[in-house]
Amino acid sequence: MTHALPKITAHFAITADAKISTKNRTPSLFTSPTDKSRLRTVRAAHDAILAGRGTVAADTMSMRLTDETLRRERLSRGLPPEPLRVVVSNAGRLDPAWKIFQPGGSTAVILSTTRMPQRTRSALAPLCDLHLFDAPSVPLVPALRMLRTDYGVKRIVCEGGGELVRSLAELDLISSIQLTIAPIIFGGAAAPTLTGIPGDFLPRPLDFKIKSTTIIDGECVLHLTRSPR
Ligand SMILES: NC(=O)c1ccc[n+]([C@@H]2O[C@H](COP(=O)([O-])OP(=O)(O)OC[C@H]3O[C@@H](n4cnc5c(N)ncnc54)[C@H](OP(=O)(O)O)[C@@H]3O)[C@@H](O)[C@H]2O)c1
Numbered sequence: 001m002t003h004a005l006p007k008i009t010a011h012f013a014i015t016a017d018a019k020i021s022t023k024n025r026t027p028s029l030f031t032s033p034t035d036k037s038r039l040r041t042v043r044a045a046h047d048a049i050l051a052g053r054g055t056v057a058a059d060t061m062s063m064r065l066t067d068e069t070l071r072r073e074r075l076s077r078g079l080p081p082e083p084l085r086v087v088v089s090n091a092g093r094l095d096p097a098w099k100i101f102q103p104g105g106s107t108a109v110i111l112s113t114t115r116m117p118q119r120t121r122s123a124l125a126p127l128c129d130l131h132l133f134d135a136p137s138v139p140l141v142p143a144l145r146m147l148r149t150d151y152g153v154k155r156i157v158c159e160g161g162g163e164l165v166r167s168l169a170e171l172d173l174i175s176s177i178q179l180t181i182a183p184i185i186f187g188g189a190a191a192p193t194l195t196g197i198p199g200d201f202l203p204r205p206l207d208f209k210i211k212s213t214t215i216i217d218g219e220c221v222l223h224l225t226r227s228p229r
Pocket of ligand 1: 013055159
């Protein structure tokens, strides 16, 4: 039986002029503590968290869910306490010292290619599940299908960054988008947006429907779902 692909929600903080990064590409600290807390509840509602190598490096992410209440609530639903942590990288230059490779937390799953240097492979092998595709770039559709068949992942929250979202959008793999729109503008002609550093148009526009808008702690939380194709 062929399993369906997991459903992907892109979850981002964004400025009123649609930027996702500060000038110095520092972690997304421009939304409120309330929003950070809401992010944890979104994480808890998914089977896996997905991020690109750039985001994990820039934001020094552990991708963990440490909130005891949320962990207990997941366990009561028969789920593991934390969602699976998935990182994609074509070149595979990942640092074994990153927080995501520290002890504790769910399995870290690395989707990369045989371009990963041998030394990195040896260092990472005991710290995570390494899936190296024999291709110049990670074939996203088979990789996502593997997450479903091998790990039972049905719902993924993609927490960045723009380059990864762009490649998911090119393949029309995004089911929903949740944005926290912060009342701030950054400017910056080359500042990354939801689909990365401004460049070419997508092969075709993707239509979404507005499912809800909520004002929470002075920020607008916008939930979009992909329109039927
Ligand atoms: N506001 C927010 O909510 C938010 C969320 C996330 C990130 N950010 C910000 O965004 C910035 C990072 O952006 P970014 O565009 O560099 O992030 P990114 O998409 O996380 O990282 C780009 C890297 O990820 C890997 N990658 C991306 N798409 C891939 C694919 N389809 N297959 C395989 N590997 C893929 C590649 O790694 P290799 O080079 O290793 O091949 C690529 O160079 C940071 O400043 C971060 O703070 C903001």
